[in-house]
Amino acid sequence: MRRLWVMPLAAAMLVGCSEKQPPEPIRPALYVVARPELAQDLGRFAGNIEARYESTLGFRVPGRIVRRYYDVGTVVKQGDILANLDPTDQQNQLRSAQGDLAKVQAQLINAKANARRQQELFDRGVGAQAQLDTAQADLKTTQASMQQAQAAVNQAQDQLSYCNLRADHDAVITQWQAEAGQVVSIGQEVVTLARPEIKEAVIDLPGPLAEALPKGIEFRVAGQLDPNINTSAHIREIAPQADSATRTRRTRLTLDSTPAAFRLGSSVSVTVSSPTAEHFQLPLTAIQETDGPPRVWIIDTATQTVSPRDITVLRRTTKSVLLSGGIKAGDMVVSAGVHSLTPGQKVRLDKESSQ
Template identity: 25%
Template sequence: MHEPLKPVAVQGHKLKRAGLIGIAAVVVVVGLGATTRIFAKQELTDWTAEQATPTVSAFHPTMDGGQRTLSLPGSVEAWSQAPVFARTNGYLKAWYADIGTQVKAGEVLAEIDTPDVDQQVEAATADLATAQAQLKLADTTARRWDRLVAQDAVSKQDAEQKRSDLAVKRAMANAALANVDRLRTLQGFRRIVAPFDGVVTGRATDVGALIASGNAAARPLFTVADMAKMRIYVHVPQIYSANIKPDMSAKLVLPEYPGRTFEAKLAGTSQSVNDTTGSMLVQLVAENPEGLLKPGSYAQVSFDLPSSGSAVLVPASALLFRPQGMTVALIDGSGRVKLKVIKIARDDGAKVEIASGLSPSDLVVDSPPDALADGDQVRVLDAKDQVANARS
């Protein structure tokens, strides 16, 4: 049997419903795609904005709460140091003290053979004997003529000539004696002696070397230094010069003795500021019983300066060099940058003391980018982020 035919109206209704479902499905798919694209675009926009916003670390300035340490380079010099030159000519006969030798004042360091000076002494001694003989004869003659004048046997003019000749001979004898003394003194310089107790730090001669005195280009034969105490010279910048007080002490650190410090006392200052370096020369004194401090050494000298009590301190890494002056970058409540010109009172190297322009409540950018400008939006790292970045 044949199935009955369905009404045409029923079939049209089903087709219409299927069409509506298809259209709805298309609308849903299109809507989902558009929504996905919109959210993706928004995420991209947010990510781009976030990447364009610089991330910075920030801190609050601290107050100066105690003594500050001023560290400066210093040079170590011997308490006394003397180059020993030759005072006579000749050849080095022998030397008795090498570098590092402890010597006493007046101890012989070397001897010079002086044949030329010895001959000059002999000749000068002979000249002195001749002059003394002539003086004796002139004295006898003058006395005789004085007696003859009393007897009216000779004229007074002749007697005065004899007395004048006696004066000339006496002057010649004195000159000859002075020349002998001079040459004998030069002979005495054959022995090179130490000027004071100390250590021989240099020897620039050897046996047989030609010794010439009075030569401006000559090198010293020996150098002797008194190292029982040492002088330390430090150039203190003018801004700290007022903090250098009498009876002040300092600590010395030398690279060859890591972890060890030496005490030094203030001996004096130049009381003037060098117009070239803008610093004041300070002299310290340190005892050197072990001989560890050496002349010519470099030392790091640390002074403990009194605290001002109200100074605002920031690390030097927070400073920006701008045409209008030294600047720091502050962050306001909305996360925007505000550049502020400051005035530095003192620069301790790692930290600087701000004279004006900052307060402990300000939020300051640390290590700000050079391109940072007024009004820029920034993102501030919190403490955890900063610790993580420091560890990484």
């Protein structure tokens, strides 16, 4: 009888325990805050800061370079001598021209004296008209020879001065194309000068992108060493033909402002973007795809619960997804473990886990 009384009591205790459900555990949630993007990123390209105005200088006479006075990167002033040639040939030409000039000057003295003498004889009635005409003609011929000889001297002096290659404006030396001891011809490129007052960014854009740049294209130029140093820019010039090897087109950008860190030759990173409708970029792991439309899970900060929301996907990559609708700025979106969530489930927001 005692055994029969114990068994109903044990059964009653089991029924009472089964009626009490254990509380649902609160799971931690990784999340990201939705931030709107108003521009479409078209790519990032490496470039350099260059001067808008550059000039390549060469000697106006042939010869052998005997000296270069400055190195690359030196700031020079207008009129500074950059390099010079061996002036021996030009000095010989000048001496020859000066000798011819001295000879003609002596002839001119004789021609003037003869013309004056014939004029005096003719005035006294003892000289012939023919002799006076001949003397005056010789004087004019000698005067013309004098002018020709003087021009030859001036030209020889100019040729001698051309042995000095001078800067035609204030500039920075960016490149030497010839070395001391090298023989150069007339007009051969010797040195490149850049005017530092106006700078621009130079990049190479892929041919298809350069040919189909959308309206309102935006360029952001930033220093590669310090991206916080940046400025906006706009297109000044696109090369009409693509490079035969790389199939890219050289693009020159006018800087809206020129930070001091943008020195000639410094490397920059140029981000190309185009204005577009508001969209959001989320990690690919934040998207839950079932039989219906794709969705994300939004965290209600007041109740610490999650709820699903349908979204519209614009584009996918291997790590992220671009959305055009379904969420709004400031929404807290669960970024991991979305396939194990249920509507109304409580979550714990761990600040160290937020992205």
